[in-house]
Amino acid sequence: MRLACPCCGERSLDEFTFLGDASVTRPDPSADDAAGAFHAYAYLRRNAAGPSDELWFHNTGCHAWLVVTRDTRTHEILGVRLAQDVALARTGNRKDVRETSA
Amino acid sequence: MPEAMLIETTPFARNKPIAVPGLVVAYRDGVTVASIAAYREKAVALSDLIEATYGVALPAPGRRVSSNAITLQWSGPGQWLAIAERGQRGGAVRDLEAELKPIVAGLAAVVDQSDARGIVAISGTRALNVLAKGVPIDLHERAFATGDVANTHASHIAITIARLDDTPTFELTMYRSYATSFTDWLRSATAEFVHTQPR
């Protein structure tokens, strides 16, 4: 299996490390339903037979976290995006994250 | 009581030279190295400032550029490695971290890596044959041209590799503590070539 890293191009699997499900987001620990939300975040998985979003780390490459869309039935790679871009899109593209310390 | 002393040494100092026909292995010493990481949305301003100072802009992903004063090598998204000879400017000892920090203040984080990296140049007609044994990417010039740079691995040791010319010469940068493991691999990868001439 080969992954097309948006930074480095197509690379073999031995350059990457798999982390897990990329479809879950860390809940707000101060919310009223935090205990239930964290249970779901840590343990409950869809385990889809088909396209799944997964987190991969390009550990001997650019050190970027990637969201890889993989078909779990065929191992076909349907897309690779930078996890940073996925997260920024999800949070409404907050631009103040690092600039406060700059 | 004898006094404890720390003796300065280079990353590859304990490795015996590798003598193989058609291959030149040159350990690069006496360099100052600093990492540059752009703050969010500051990369363009940073690159302009670097270009105004050194005459070369920050290179695109997968590229490396050099001027007389500095080599700039892409090392990841929004990150570069700056490399220069320590004694380059009029004999004065250069320290790239100290030199770059005031220039890029507010635009990027700069951290000294001089003692954190080992750098080796591998060149010659057999360079491709040897590197192909451990480096998984295609290093042929049609895929990896002069000025190209890639983060990958050599026999599972993380390296940044750049093609400097069409001899070909490749410069490999690695974490210093892996220098001996890397040389062990290089020695076994070159063993079959020791007693034969390149065709």
Ligand SMILES: [Zn+2]
């Ligand atoms: Zn990458």
